[in-house]
Amino acid sequence: MPELPEVETVRAGLEKYVLNRRISSAHSYHLRAIKPSSISPLAAVVGAKIRAVKRRGKFLWFELDREFTLVAHLGMSGQLLISSKQLPDQSHLRARIELQKAAGLAGKKSASDEIRFIDQRTFGWLSIEQMHDQVPTSVAHIAYDPFEADFNLKEVITNISSRKSAIKPAILNQEIISGIGNIYADEALWRAKIHPEIICEDLSEDEIKKLINSAKAVMKSAIKAGGTSFDQQYKNVNGASGYFSRSLSVYGRAGQPCSRCSTLIRRIAFANRSSHFCPRCQR
DNA sequence: AGGCCTGTTATTAT
DNA sequence: AATAATAACAGGCC
Known part of the structure; x- marks a missing residue:
């Protein structure tokens, strides 16, 4: 299911919740949740602030106030959910990225939330990557999608x-x-x-x-x-x-x-x- | 019970 | 060398 329109829907949803939020913890729970070529374990994102949520084709990534970026691909069945920390873990939960309280939202429901990566069939992944020429390493060989300004x-x-x-x-x-x-x-x-x-x-x-x-x-x-x-x-x-x-x-x-x-x-x-x-x- | 399925990539073939 | 075709990866649904 996740083709460009689905990934874009997820990207826009994430952007709404996570922009300028700082990551307070990050854990993965499955061997295949992190791409083998990732240059660091998921924990490297702890303390980083999310500056943007970008997408090309079916790939999306979080730009951070760091030298590296957090890339996500949903594969066949991946989901990225904004979830209250109180909610019980879903089955097939592969990774969790907790966000610090948003400024000015103390006490509100959205003040305490996290990103959950859920993936039944485990073809999706997260990865820590270097940026090259505006895109992460694993996106370098992907052609422009038709919604990009540079699409020719x-x-x-x-x-x-x-x-x-x-x-x-x-x-x-x-x-x-x-x-x-x-x-x-x-x-x-x-x-x-x-x-x-x-x-x-x-x-x-x-x-x-x-x-x-x-x-x-x-x-x-x-x-x-x-x-x-x-x-x-x-x-x-x-x-x-x-x-x-x-x-x-x-x-x-x-x-x-x-x-x-x-x-x-x-x-x-x-x-x-x-x-x-x-x-x-x-x- | 077995075939089906949205994606990507490594391998093999041309 | 470049392009094309195929298989493999998992797991749950029908």
């Missing part, structure tokens, strides 16, 4: 149009364009009326342009809806589900009629993933 539509079109793979794996490739996962890939392809298995080289530049603009548009709508939740795995920082799943046109709708032409939506297994598309709209 023309360059991405040129890149995709020279490839010999199918179009769907190309837009899922985080080194070409970041943020798109299986759900929004299927939705973007449906909006642009492109079959997921068409070879990149065989698409016109206009078709690729339409596809990228569709991806950006569908993700923008999803951010507005708080992201897509199918089960209990994707939550915003307050533990609430997003409601964009009701707006999906193809993903998870196999056997249901296409909203444009009423043809039944098909689901095929392809490149280790399932793809949903309208066999009539998407040739």
Whole structure:
């Protein structure tokens, strides 16, 4: 679930609660919670003040008043919740970052809270990293996402149009364009009326342009809806589900009629993933 | 009971 | 060398 719109929802939620807060303690509870390449144990963040919460694609990071930054990736099932310290630990709690009382909030409920990293399937991680060129080490190879000012539509079109793979794996490739996962890939392809298995080289530049603009548009709508939740795995920082799943046109709708032409939506297994598309709209 | 699944990356193949 | 395809990582749901 956590693709760009879900990660952005989490990022914005975190920003609201943790900006300029100081970290009073940090603990991890699972071997896989901290990325093996992390340059320090999680405890290195204790005493640091959170200066910003940034995101590129599906990666997010906390800028600190330190030489290093705290990076987070939610993987398949990760959550970052703002939680009262009083709440009992959730199952699959992988790490806890306690925040000092916010100035002027003494006695208030939000005065005593923490960030909890919860991850059932443990593909997510936290990591302490150096910054290079505005982004942490593990983000250096990730392409701009379409919401970044430096995202270059023309360059991405040129890149995709020279490839010999199918179009769907190309837009899922985080080194070409970041943020798109299986759900929004299927939705973007449906909006642009492109079959997921068409070879990149065989698409016109206009078709690729339409596809990228569709991806950006569908993700923008999803951010507005708080992201897509199918089960209990994707939550915003307050533990609430997003409601964009009701707006999906193809993903998870196999056997249901296409909203444009009423043809039944098909689901095929392809490149280790399932793809949903309208066999009539998407040739 | 076994197949399925939102993501990334290392390895292998071309 | 660069690009493409595949497998592996976990665990709980149906």
